[in-house]
C-alpha cells in the first residue's frame with residue numbers, strides 16, 4: 505500500500521506539474537508582456553513562426569541597439585540642430601527684433617563733414633551720406649575718407665537744382681553725373697540706392713515737371729531697379745530751428761518714439777554746427793534705447809523689404 509501510494513503521489517505531483525506548467529508559462533508571458541522587448545520578441549515570433557527565435561531576438565536586440573543608437577544620434581543631431589536653430593533664432597530675434605536706426609546725411613560733403621566723421625568715429629557708429637555730385641568732385645578726399653571709415657556714400661543729386669525735375673531726361677542726366685562722381689572717387693560700381701532732392705513726395709517738382717512728375721518718375725526709376733530712400737524721423741536741421749541744438753535733439757527723440765525701425769534725416773552742411781553738437785547726445789540716447797546702427801553699405805534684403813513695407817523705400821506717390 506505504501507509503495508502504491510508513493511507511486512500514486514509521485515504520479516499526482518507529476519500530473520500536477522504537467523498541468524500547471526503551461527499556465528505558469530502563461531503567467532510568465534503575461535508578466536513579460538508589459539515589457540516592450542518581449543512585445544518585440546512576440547512580434548518577431550508571430551512574424552517568424554518557424555524562425556530561430558534566439559537568433560532573431562539577437563538580431564532584433566542588435567537592431568534595436570542600432571535603432572536606439574541611431575535614434576540617439578538622430579536625437580542628438582536634432583538637439584544639435586535645435587541648438588543651432590535656437591542660436592539662429594536667438595540671433596535673428598536679437599537681430600530682427602532689435603530696433604534699428606539708419607543715420608542719413610544729405611547734401612555733403614561740406615566743411616562740416618570732418619566734424620561729423622569724428623563724432624561718428626568717437627561714438628563707434630556708421631552712417632550713410634547721400635551726397636551732392638558737384639561737392640564730391642570738389643572734396644574727393646573727404647568722400648574717400650568717409651567710405652574708408654566704414655560709412656556709405658550714395659547719390660542725392662549732382663546739382664541739387666529742382667529744375668532736374670523738368671523731364672526724365674534732365675533727372676536721369678543729373679543722377680548719372682552724381683553716380684559717376686562717387687564712382688570716380690571710390691572706384692567701384694555703387695548700388696542703385698539714392699535719395700531724391702526734397703524726397704520722393706516733394707512739391708518742388710510741381711513747377712518743373714508738374715504734379716504728376718514724381719508719381720511717374722518714382723514708378724520709372726523703381727522699374728529700373730533703384731531704391732529711393734525717404735525718412736521717418738526729421739532732425740529739423742534744415743528748418744528755421746537748424747541752430748537750436750536742444751530742439752534738434754528733441755525732434756529726433758520725439759520722432760523716434762514708438763518706432764523700432766527709423767531712418768533719420770540730417771544735413772551735412774556748413775551751417776549745421778548745432779546738428780554736430782546735438783549728434784553725440786542723439787546717438788547716446790538711441791544707444792540707450794537699444795537701437796542698432798545700420799547703413800546702406802551692409803543693408804540686408806530683409807531690411808530693404810522692411811523699408812519698402814514701411815514706405816521708407818520706394819514709397820508709391822499717388823496724386
Ligand SMILES: [Zn+2]
Nearest residue numbers: 610611701702
Ligand atoms: Zn538735399
